Amino acid sequence: MDESRKRPRDRGPLSREDVTADSPFTLPGFFAELAEGRLTGAACSDCGHAMVPPRPACYACGSRAVAVEKQPRAGEVVSYTAVHTPPPAFEARAPYTVGVVELASGARLTGRVDADYDAVAIGDPVELTVRDPGDAELAAALDHETDWPIHVFEVR
Amino acid sequence: MPEPRIVAVGTSPIGRTDLTGRDLFSAALAEAFEGLPDPAEVVEALYAGNQSETYEHQIMQGTLLAEWAGLRNVPAERVEGCAAAGALALRHAVEDVRRGTHDAVLACGVEKMTAGGTAGATDALSAAFDRALEQRSGITAPSQYALLAQRYLHEHDATEADLARIAVKNHRNGAANPRAQFDREVDLDAVLESEYVAPPLKLFDCAPVSDGAAAVLVATPEVADALVAREAQTVAAGVGAAANNVAVAERDLTFVEGANVASETAYGEAGVDPADVDLAEVHDAFTVCEALLAEAAGFAPRGRGYESALDPGERSEGWTDVRLSTSGGLKARGHPIGATGLAQAVEAHEQLTGRAGGRQVEGADTALLLNEGGVADAVTVAHVLRRAA
Numbered sequence: 275m276d277e278s279r280k281r282p283r284d285r286g287p288l289s290r291e292d293v294t295a296d297s298p299f300t301l302p303g304f305f306a307e308l309a310e311g312r313l314t315g316a317a318c319s320d321c322g323h324a325m326v327p328p329r330p331a332c333y334a335c336g337s338r339a340v341a342v343e344k345q346p347r348a349g350e351v352v353s354y355t356a357v358h359t360p361p362p363a364f365e366a367r368a369p370y371t372v373g374v375v376e377l378a379s380g381a382r383l384t385g386r387v388d389a390d391y392d393a394v395a396i397g398d399p400v401e402l403t404v405r406d407p408g409d410a411e412l413a414a415a416l417d418h419e420t421d422w423p424i425h426v427f428e429v430r
Numbered sequence: 431m432p433e434p435r436i437v438a439v440g441t442s443p444i445g446r447t448d449l450t451g452r453d454l455f456s457a458a459l460a461e462a463f464e465g466l467p468d469p470a471e472v473v474e475a476l477y478a479g480n481q482s483e484t485y486e487h488q489i490m491q492g493t494l495l496a497e498w499a500g501l502r503n504v505p506a507e508r509v510e511g512c513a514a515a516g517a518l519a520l521r522h523a524v525e526d527v528r529r530g531t532h533d534a535v536l537a538c539g540v541e542k543m544t545a546g547g548t549a550g551a552t553d554a555l556s557a558a559f560d561r562a563l564e565q566r567s568g569i570t571a572p573s574q575y576a577l578l579a580q581r582y583l584h585e586h587d588a589t590e591a592d593l594a595r596i597a598v599k600n601h602r603n604g605a606a607n608p609r610a611q612f613d614r615e616v617d618l619d620a621v622l623e624s625e626y627v628a629p630p631l632k633l634f635d636c637a638p639v640s641d642g643a644a645a646v647l648v649a650t651p652e653v654a655d656a657l658v659a660r661e662a663q664t665v666a667a668g669v670g671a672a673a674n675n676v677a678v679a680e681r682d683l684t685f686v687e688g689a690n691v692a693s694e695t696a697y698g699e700a701g702v703d704p705a706d707v708d709l710a711e712v713h714d715a716f717t718v719c720e721a722l723l724a725e726a727a728g729f730a731p732r733g734r735g736y737e738s739a740l741d742p743g744e745r746s747e748g749w750t751d752v753r754l755s756t757s758g759g760l761k762a763r764g765h766p767i768g769a770t771g772l773a774q775a776v777e778a779h780e781q782l783t784g785r786a787g788g789r790q791v792e793g794a795d796t797a798l799l800l801n802e803g804g805v806a807d808a809v810t811v812a813h814v815l816r817r818a819a
Binding site: 374425 | 548552556560562563564566567568570573576577578581584626627629630675677678679680683
């Protein structure tokens with residue numbers, strides 16, 4: 275096992291050696307964790323703010339004292355809409371519902387919502403799930419993205 | 431510090447055209463330099479606002495447009511910030527003149543959006559969203575703004591009809607603007623009966639896909655006075671810019687903080703208050719944006735920005751008397767992405783020099799420009815323009 279795998283993931287990547295493709299602070303590392311069913315985020319040690327995906331600095335206070343923290347999958351819908359005019363890669367799925375979800379940690383992220391637009395409301399409880407990308411999504415993926423899972427919120 | 435003046439402005443036709451990007455620029459430049467010496471005798475540097483190379487498979491826009499203007503071996507570069515590219519170009523020109531780096535700088539913007547059809551524009555614009563989570567969720571520009579609109583209607587005492595009234599007002603303004611892409615008015619029913627693009631936003635809540643270019647010449651007072659009469663000049667009195675997060679989910683959905691910071695900065699530099707602003711060109715890519723920006727700019731109380739469609743006397747207490755989007759806004763004048771921020775400056779310049787024809791705001795002295803890129807306040811650029819005489 276190389277050195278980077280042994281290093282505890284309790285702080286942001288403050289040295290160049292910390293920035294590796296298996297660190298959740300990078301997108302390859304974040305999606306590798308997600309593919310295994312683990313949703314990771316960063317929590318700011320100074321102000322407590324939670325962010326998904328993890329990143330090297332807190333956007334709420336500017337601190338780089340951020341630590342990787344497993345995120346809850348449960349959250350609630352903050353806003354939502356339906357996409358009627360999709361990008362080419364998503365044509366077959368339209369119309370589909372997308373939303374902004376706030377997780378129980380306070381982190382907010384956008385994702386598809388696996389429900390009809392009319393069946394969703396602000397405040398609905400949802401849970402994050404992951405699946406492999408479909409054929410059209412794979413066709414639109416860049417070479418380094420083909421193993422990255424797609425996250426979808428299911429209404430609970 | 432020299433006080434930058436806007437000396438001359440021009441636009442190309444805006445809408446679906448058979449012209450390419452460089453041709454559109456030629457048209458805008460021709461109007462701006464009518465009656466002036468050749469650009470090579472005046473312009474010391476060029477900034478070109480341009481959203482995407484995917485439309486025409488062309489980068490190097492700085493070099494290309496400088497060449498088309500007859501400028502050789504001067505600093506020239508493209509600036510990019512999605513739909514804020516035009517105002518970013520203007521900001522660079524203003525800052526260069528302030529610092530004394532150059533005496534005259536050409537800010538221009540161009541976009542040939544119709545090149546790839548609606549699907550091409552949808553795809554090119556989606557590059558402005560976060561690749562990791564937003565793009566891979568199939569998000570589009572209308573759906574991003576629909577997330578803001580849905581939350582706005584949820585939190586405030588506003589309806590889809592209130593947003594539709596903003597579209598009606600801006601089409602009415604656009605019909606009085608010879609530069610506008612759309613020359614006809616629409617009524618409330620037409621907006622409300624148009625198809626949902628991303629609920630609660632309908633087709634008529636959205637700015638169109640447009641080809642177009644704009645050019646704005648910024649210079650020192652000495653150069654400006656040597657070129658045109660003082661009455662034909664305006665002053666770039668204040669500038670502000672702010673980058674917020676890329677992902678919409680991580681921003682305040684009902685208060686565009688970045689736009690608030692940018693406009694407060696520009697007000698501070700110009701020494702004006704929101705109540706001093708006579709007219710504002712705001713980034714109404716979608717109707718809800720005008721409501722949000724009216725609040726962020728300090729024109730309207732929180733939750734009442736949607737009343738921008740009403741005449742000043744009919745608005746809630748706490749509103750200023752500002753007129754919004756007198757050009758027709760992005761909604762009706764058109765939205766050629768990289769040129770939009772400069773098209774806003776063109777409208778304000780015409781208003782402040784008393785040349786806005788049938789849409790003239792009487793006694794207009796001070797204008798605010800708010801140009802945004804990405805979604806909402808991912809990046810915002812604000813300019814305060816004032817009469818020079």
